[in-house]
Amino acid sequence: MAKEDRGDATPFLPERLSLTALREAAAGCRGCHLWRPATQTVFGEGRKSSRLMLVGEQPGDREDLLGKPFVGPASRELDRGLEAAGIDRREAYLTNVVKHFSFQERGRRRIHQTPKRFEVEACRPWLDAELDVVEPEALVLLGATAAKAVLGSSFKVTQHRGELLDSDLAPIVSATVHPSSILRQPDEESRVREREAFARDLRAIVEALGSL
Ligand code: SF4
Numbered sequence: 001m002a003k004e005d006r007g008d009a010t011p012f013l014p015e016r017l018s019l020t021a022l023r024e025a026a027a028g029c030r031g032c033h034l035w036r037p038a039t040q041t042v043f044g045e046g047r048k049s050s051r052l053m054l055v056g057e058q059p060g061d062r063e064d065l066l067g068k069p070f071v072g073p074a075s076r077e078l079d080r081g082l083e084a085a086g087i088d089r090r091e092a093y094l095t096n097v098v099k100h101f102s103f104q105e106r107g108r109r110r111i112h113q114t115p116k117r118f119e120v121e122a123c124r125p126w127l128d129a130e131l132d133v134v135e136p137e138a139l140v141l142l143g144a145t146a147a148k149a150v151l152g153s154s155f156k157v158t159q160h161r162g163e164l165l166d167s168d169l170a171p172i173v174s175a176t177v178h179p180s181s182i183l184r185q186p187d188e189e190s191r192v193r194e195r196e197a198f199a200r201d202l203r204a205i206v207e208a209l210g211s212l
Contacts (some may be wrong), residue, residue, distance in 0.1 A: 007032070008122040012202065013132025017133050019048055022126065025098055028100075032122035033113075034100035041065045044095025044130050052092040053170070054078075056126065056178055057145040059182035060111050064101035069094045070204045077179035080195060085202035093134050097149040098123045117127060120149045131169060138205050139170040163199035164208055176201035 006007040009031030012071050014021040023043045024075040045068060052170060054070075062072035070078055097120055097179035103110040115123075120126040127150075131139070147157050150169065157175050176198060 004041075005013060005117070009125040013125055013129060017129055019044075019130075019133055022129050022133065026126055029099070029126070031125075032100075032119050034098065034102055034119055037103070038100040040067045040069055041099050042069050042096065043099055044093055045069055045090075046093030046095075046134075048134055050091060050093035050134055051137045051206065052087065052140065053131070053134055053138070054092055054094050054140050054141045054142060055146045055150070056094075056096045056130070058096050058098035058112075058115050059101045060112060060180075061101065061103070064103075064110075069096055071088050073178035073183060074178065075183045076194065077198070081198040081202050083157055084195075084199035087202060089209060093130070093136060095127065095130055097127055097146045099126055114145060116152075120145065123156070124149065136170050138172035138174070138209050139167075140202070140205055141173075141175040143181065146178070147175040161197075164202050164204070172205060173209075174201065 009029050012025055012029040012031055014025040026041045026043045029041060033043070042063045043074060056070065059069060060074070062071040063069055098115045102113040102115045103118065104113055141150055144157050147155050151165065151167065155175070157177060161176045163173065163174060165173045177194070179198065182191055182194045182198060185194050
């Protein structure tokens with residue numbers, strides 16, 4: 001059976017776990033079908049010593065083209081939130097639960113598709129390996145896809161955003177909205193309100209990190 005038919009990323013993991021080895025190996029991952037139409041694998045970015053890991057859903061159009069996570073329009077909202085919470089983005093490790101862009105072509109546009117459960121599950125070995133290497137003190141899941149992937153399908157971000165959750169994955173685990181949800185707000189008033197709520201959730205992490 002060809003590697004790409006086995007259904008997840010496990011056969012593509014390197015023997016030695018380091019961020020460099022993982023990034024190089026992930027570039028050739030064929031663990032699910034998403035690599036075919038995408039430009040490239042978009043692996044996590046940040047230092048091994050990062051105390052904070054932020055996990056989003058999947059790369060978007062610009063991330064796919066540039067090969068870097070959180071560089072599209074939503075990243076500006078992420079940066080605003082991090083700054084408001086007093087977090088230096090360079091000190092955090094940023095990644096996604098799915099490492100290839102999932103989209104549908106409409107004319108010349110590539111429209112984001114929420115990754116399906118089997119795609120999230122196929123890609124999970126990369127996130128587990130990143131967690132093993134970085135061992136963050138705080139893990140923050142951004143949006144429903146990331147939160148459900150890590151905390152279970154019944155987890156509801158809307159009910160539990162900003163809470164400190166009980167999990168073995170890191171001393172501090174929390175979930176909040178994906179910053180792209182701020183962009184989808186219908187008017188400026190709602191955007192301002194959502195920005196404040198997002199920054200408040202991130203501040204709770206900073207406070208919890210301060211007490212470790
Ligand atoms: S989405 Fe994940 S599992 Fe699928 S090919 Fe890309 S890196 Fe591999």
